[in-house]
Amino acid sequence: MRDIYHDELDDIGNTLVTMTAMVRTAMERATNALLDGDLAGAERVISDDPQVDAQREDLEERTFQMIARQQPVATDLRVLVSTLHLVADLERMGDLALHIAKVARMRYPEIAVPTELRDVISQMGEVALSLVDKVAAVIEGRDVALAQAIEVEDDSMDALHRKLFTLLLSDNWAHGTESAIDMTLLGRYYERYADHAVAVARRVVFIVTGQRPEPIASGMGPFIG
Amino acid sequence: MRDIYHDELDDIGNTLVTMTAMVRTAMERATNALLDGDLAGAERVISDDPQVDAQREDLEERTFQMIARQQPVATDLRVLVSTLHLVADLERMGDLALHIAKVARMRYPEIAVPTELRDVISQMGEVALSLVDKVAAVIEGRDVALAQAIEVEDDSMDALHRKLFTLLLSDNWAHGTESAIDMTLLGRYYERYADHAVAVARRVVFIVTGQRPEPIASGMGPFIG
Numbered sequence: 218m219r220d221i222y223h224d225e226l227d228d229i230g231n232t233l234v235t236m237t238a239m240v241r242t243a244m245e246r247a248t249n250a251l252l253d254g255d256l257a258g259a260e261r262v263i264s265d266d267p268q269v270d271a272q273r274e275d276l277e278e279r280t281f282q283m284i285a286r287q288q289p290v291a292t293d294l295r296v297l298v299s300t301l302h303l304v305a306d307l308e309r310m311g312d313l314a315l316h317i318a319k320v321a322r323m324r325y326p327e328i329a330v331p332t333e334l335r336d337v338i339s340q341m342g343e344v345a346l347s348l349v350d351k352v353a354a355v356i357e358g359r360d361v362a363l364a365q366a367i368e369v370e371d372d373s374m375d376a377l378h379r380k381l382f383t384l385l386l387s388d389n390w391a392h393g394t395e396s397a398i399d400m401t402l403l404g405r406y407y408e409r410y411a412d413h414a415v416a417v418a419r420r421v422v423f424i425v426t427g428q429r430p431e432p433i434a435s436g437m438g439p440f441i442g
Numbered sequence: 443m444r445d446i447y448h449d450e451l452d453d454i455g456n457t458l459v460t461m462t463a464m465v466r467t468a469m470e471r472a473t474n475a476l477l478d479g480d481l482a483g484a485e486r487v488i489s490d491d492p493q494v495d496a497q498r499e500d501l502e503e504r505t506f507q508m509i510a511r512q513q514p515v516a517t518d519l520r521v522l523v524s525t526l527h528l529v530a531d532l533e534r535m536g537d538l539a540l541h542i543a544k545v546a547r548m549r550y551p552e553i554a555v556p557t558e559l560r561d562v563i564s565q566m567g568e569v570a571l572s573l574v575d576k577v578a579a580v581i582e583g584r585d586v587a588l589a590q591a592i593e594v595e596d597d598s599m600d601a602l603h604r605k606l607f608t609l610l611l612s613d614n615w616a617h618g619t620e621s622a623i624d625m626t627l628l629g630r631y632y633e634r635y636a637d638h639a640v641a642v643a644r645r646v647v648f649i650v651t652g653q654r655p656e657p658i659a660s661g662m663g664p665f666i667g
């Protein structure tokens with residue numbers, strides 16, 4: 218029979234998977250809302266975000282209580298402390314999906330994304346979903362190899378981000394400053410979502426191997442010009 | 443006589459103050475480099491950032507070891523767990539100063555900030571430094587009232603951020619898309635630096651009062667239009 222301690226640990230793991238599914242759904246709906254001018258979808262992401270925040274708060278508290286009451290050994294403590302970081306990253310991913318949904322809502326009934334940028338934004342959305350699917354699999358299975366695949370996929374997000382700037386800076390850009398600002402912020406939101414996915418993957422590697430991965434890249438920062 | 447445990451806790455607190463001073467210096471140098479086209483200052487911020495990352499890693503590890511070895515009671519555990527969050531926020535503040543320095547370097551020998559935006563960027567820099575000074579004081583003195591003053595000051599950062607967008611969207615904007623992208627990203631970096639300062643302040647309130655403050659605002663998100 219399992220003991221209560223490990224049942225609780227499993228339960229926290231399951232809630233992490235649920236939270237990951239929530240921020241996946243938020244990103245999927247936000248990207249669709251953005252590309253299709255779907256106001257209801259955008260509103261849904263916005264109204265659901267407090268549930269992600271509540272999930273974080275609940276997981277943080279449960280994790281804290283487990284550390285306080287159970288005085289876990291180093292290996293279990295590593296899992297619990299990493300959980301505290303994971304939930305912070307997952308909540309932030311939800312926030313970034315929320316920001317994307319807000320751009321969609323702000324521009325409604327217009328569509329925020331100009332035609333010539335649809336492809337690149339659509340691809341950024343696809344990479345974001347593929348990343349978060351891998352994150353869920355990593356959390357469930359603690360698959361270190363998959364965590365490494367996430368890093369490679371993050372590189373493709375960075376490439377799409379560079380492509381976005383190239384399109385914005387082309388001589389053909391005819392959508393004005395407001396649209397350029399929207400697209401700059403959107404690009405940043407997708408890129409940061411991917412960064413946090415990588416951060417989650419790195420934390421799981423740390424849980425499994427006990428080795429701290431290289432410091433997480435802190436976003437690409439500026440790279441135009 | 444103090445015991446070793448509390449000496450170690452004090453030592454972690456002192457290192458947190460040191461780390462706060464580092465991210466303050468980074469922001470001060472980055473803003474000066476940005477406004478004056480000071481390449482050496484920008485390079486200094488960029489080359490010093492790994493020290494901030496190393497400080498985080500060291501503090502995380504020391505905090506983890508204290509939890510593992512000392513099995514602290516709930517109150518002390520709350521301080522230690524909050525420390526893990528604080529160092530993550532502080533490291534991120536260092537990253538944001540780094541991003542600002544990189545914009546300064548990328549545009550050198552030009553100055554990235556157009557004349558009509560100098561005032562607003564200069565003020566954002568000043569608010570950022572004032573915030574981080576208060577954060578240091580909060581960490582040192584655990585002054586809950588000062589933590590609340592930080593929230594008010596964050597509102598003035600948000601107001602400056604809105605003013606920046608108003609200027610970018612004015613009919614007089616004559617600096618093209620590339621500069622608009624630079625300024626959009628810079629505005630976001632200053633605003634996020636402030637957000638993380640608020641997050642640190644909220645964590646300290648949590649340490650002192652045991653009450654979790656309202657969920658941290660997740661950046662203003664888009665608000666143009």
